[in-house]
Amino acid sequence: QVIIGGEHGLDKMRDYSVILSxxxxxxxxxxxxxxxxxxxxxxxxxxxxxxYISTVMSELLAEMYGDKSRDE
Known part of the structure; x- marks a missing residue:
């Protein structure tokens, strides 16, 4: 998700953007x-x-705790 400038509705953050995954x-x-x-x-x-960081985190969690999504 990409939120650019004033799209997030916070006046103090209007000069900043946020990228989330x-x-x-x-x-x-x-x-x-x-x-x-x-x-x-x-x-x-x-x-x-x-x-990339999100993918690495997902892979680490799957490795640590097992890939439970296969069971569903």
Whole structure:
């Protein structure tokens, strides 16, 4: 999810954007990772970085706790 500038409705954050991604497996979502940066940040690189970290976190959780999404 990408929220740019004033889209989030917080006046003090209008000069900033937020990039978020959930991590976990299937119905077992564990959390959200994201970044806050200036509205003029390098979006393609920032989005791919957040996605990569989210993927790594999901894989680590699956490795640590087993991939429960296979059972569902």
């Amino acid at each position: 959930r991590y976990g497996r299937g119905q077992n979502m564990a959390g959200i990772v994201g970044i806050i940066g200036p509205t003029r940040m390098a979006y393609p690189r920032s989005i791919s970085t957040v996605r």
